[in-house]
Amino acid sequence: MNFYDRNALGALAEPIRKEFHLSDTQLGGLTTLFTVLYAVVGLPLGRLADSASRKKLLAAGMAVWSALTAASALVASYPMLLLTRLGVGVGEAACAPASASWIGDLFPAARRSRALAIFMLGVPLGSGLSYLVSGPVAQAYGWRMALVVAALPALVLIPALLRLPEPRRGAVEGGTAAGASWRVLLRIPTLWWIIASGALLNFNLYALATFLPAFLTRFHHLSVGQSGWWTGVGSIAGGLFFASASGVLGDRAIQWRRNGRMLAAAAAMAASAPLALLGILQPAGAWVASLVLISAAYGGLNMYYGFVYAAIQDIVAPALRGTTMALYFMAMYLCGASFGPVITGRLSDAMARRAAGPAVLTEAAKAIGLRQAMFVVPALALALALVLYAGSRTIARDMARRDDLLTIPAAEAL
Numbered sequence: 001m002n003f004y005d006r007n008a009l010g011a012l013a014e015p016i017r018k019e020f021h022l023s024d025t026q027l028g029g030l031t032t033l034f035t036v037l038y039a040v041v042g043l044p045l046g047r048l049a050d051s052a053s054r055k056k057l058l059a060a061g062m063a064v065w066s067a068l069t070a071a072s073a074l075v076a077s078y079p080m081l082l083l084t085r086l087g088v089g090v091g092e093a094a095c096a097p098a099s100a101s102w103i104g105d106l107f108p109a110a111r112r113s114r115a116l117a118i119f120m121l122g123v124p125l126g127s128g129l130s131y132l133v134s135g136p137v138a139q140a141y142g143w144r145m146a147l148v149v150a151a152l153p154a155l156v157l158i159p160a161l162l163r164l165p166e167p168r169r170g171a172v173e174g175g176t177a178a179g180a181s182w183r184v185l186l187r188i189p190t191l192w193w194i195i196a197s198g199a200l201l202n203f204n205l206y207a208l209a210t211f212l213p214a215f216l217t218r219f220h221h222l223s224v225g226q227s228g229w230w231t232g233v234g235s236i237a238g239g240l241f242f243a244s245a246s247g248v249l250g251d252r253a254i255q256w257r258r259n260g261r262m263l264a265a266a267a268a269m270a271a272s273a274p275l276a277l278l279g280i281l282q283p284a285g286a287w288v289a290s291l292v293l294i295s296a297a298y299g300g301l302n303m304y305y306g307f308v309y310a311a312i313q314d315i316v317a318p319a320l321r322g323t324t325m326a327l328y329f330m331a332m333y334l335c336g337a338s339f340g341p342v343i344t345g346r347l348s349d350a351m352a353r354r355a356a357g358p359a360v361l362t363e364a365a366k367a368i369g370l371r372q373a374m375f376v377v378p379a380l381a382l383a384l385a386l387v388l389y390a391g392s393r394t395i396a397r398d399m400a401r402r403d404d405l406l407t408i409p410a411a412e413a414l
Contacts, residue, residue, distance in 0.1 A: 184320070
């Protein structure tokens with residue numbers, strides 16, 4: 001539901017753009033400002049996830065983001081829509097630190113890739129369902145009703161969440177270091193590489209989430225309902241297959257060699273680049289081939305979670321998992337996700353003006369501009385592969401240091 005509500009505006013981009021007369025830069029700005037606030041608020045919430053009840057923190061966050069998603073249906077202007085999206089960002093910032101910390105205390109390292117990959121199926125499932133439902137609902141009843149529908153599942157999920165048992169911190173490690181300072185994290189070289197990789201990944205994923213339905217509508221001439229539906233189908237199919245595979249492969253890779261997860265992640269990102277490039281290069285009207293290729297690239301990018309999120313927990317102490325995820329999310333959202341939509345939108349506007357020349361800016365020129373802007377996705381996928389490979393060269397030493405910290409008294413870990 002976190003990603004369902006977050007990506008609802010992607011399926012609704014075209015009707016919102018036309019109602020409020022927005023540029024692609026303004027559309028991208030909705031996601032950019034959301035992610036900036038999400039990143040900043042996430043750090044104190046991550047610290048809270050290491051000391052307070054993760055269950056209550058997650059339930060409170062869900063209540064906030066769902067209420068603000070529903071409130072978005074009442075807006076009468078672009079600034080009002082922007083304000084409600086900022087509120088959604090505050091609520092959603094509680095999700096990742098609390099959830100990752102919780103899962104880390106349920107599964108040992110050898111099984112953690114699969115567990116985190118299953119959890120991160122929420123990304124393609126939530127995103128896909130958002131497109132599948134929001135596009136057709138907007139086509140039939142308007143984009144405002146689609147946002148109301150997006151908020152409704154919280155009425156069931158919050159009570160269910162509050163009934164779950166919560167494990168103690170460090171339950172599966174048997175080590176201490178409970179009082180380790182967050183400053184320890186800054187001395188982990190692999191974490192810096194992982195943060196850089198997260199920025200590149202989220203630039204791409206947020207650019208796709210914001211503009212892929214619009215690309216299918218403008219360039220391949222699908223309706224809003226069709227583009228939302230087929231984007232959802234592609235996201236779920238590609239995401240489920242590849243993300244599930246990353247869980248199995250990640251747990252095998254760590255048994256093969258200590259840096260196996262990072263090497264596998266680098267290979268998956270490298271394979272995603274040509275798929276995205278071929279998908280974008282398909283001619284107008286060849287939307288089936290374009291969607292299949294881009295969905296496969298999207299699925300490959302989603303393999304990142306099963307590999308890299310488990311690698312993060314391999315290099316940090318249990319008592320710092322929530323803080324680590326919050327620090328990681330803050331950096332990658334501020335440096336990646338916040339730029340993905342707005343820079344892609346800015347490129348799209350610039351390329352559209354270039355395509356139009358001295359003539360009036362037409363919808364045809366906007367379609368060409370958006371297509372050209374999307375070539376940033378395969379380029380950054382290659383850069384992402386290189387960054388992950390660099391991280392694979394330092395992770396074995398960082399894992400050994402983390403194992404040493406778990407065997408010494410907490411006071412010495414400071």
